[in-house]
Amino acid sequence: MSATSTIPDRLLGWYDRHARDLPWRAPPGTPAPDPYRVWLSEVMLQQTTVAAVKPYFARFTSRWPTVEALAAAPDEDVMAAWAGLGYYSRARNLVKAARAVAELGRFPDSEAALRALPGLGAYTAAAVAAIAFGQRAVVVDANVERVVARLFAIDEPLPGARRPIRAAADTITPAERAGDFAQAMMDLGATICTPRDPRCLLCPLAEPCAARASGDPARY
DNA sequence: CTCCGGCCAT
């Protein structure tokens, strides 16, 4: 890979080879997955690891294969199915949002409209817009925050660093394959650019990374 | 900005 490859190109190339295949994902380059499944997985993933989410996701989607089905479910059934995941207000918001979507007749496809649904904040709205609808949204979760802080050596501590981090994330977010890009950033943060002992030797962004150049990437 | 939740890694 040439030294002048762009960050999105490097990252997407890496994602094409290393994307994890997960039940709620569409493989790189293939048509976007069902927004309902993306949303459900994102809400579950906000609070639990991939391994813990898998069985819950499978049970939810087999029992309620569509938003409409979830919207029609009695609250008690959803709460019972959620038991063990914690953060029960998220399950309540899940049902509320499903009913709002059913009422609308379709899943909102813009970041702003998604943001208006209960339980969808800046992060989840951007993630669904990008991953399920292919829109260019700047998706920043805690993993991405760390990756971007390192890439640009933003050493101001959180929460002050949020605005510069977001601005920097904006500059590297591509118009094409925005969903894959977002998922790639999150995969990178989860598997390579980890909080402690980042694996820079395996990182597709090692060359342009300012933190790595500084010699102490874990400081960010 | 602060608070909150509840599982899970330490």
Next chain:
DNA sequence: ATGGCCGGAG
């Protein structure tokens, strides 16, 4: 046993 975590909401 304890607190870290990480989003959303007020």
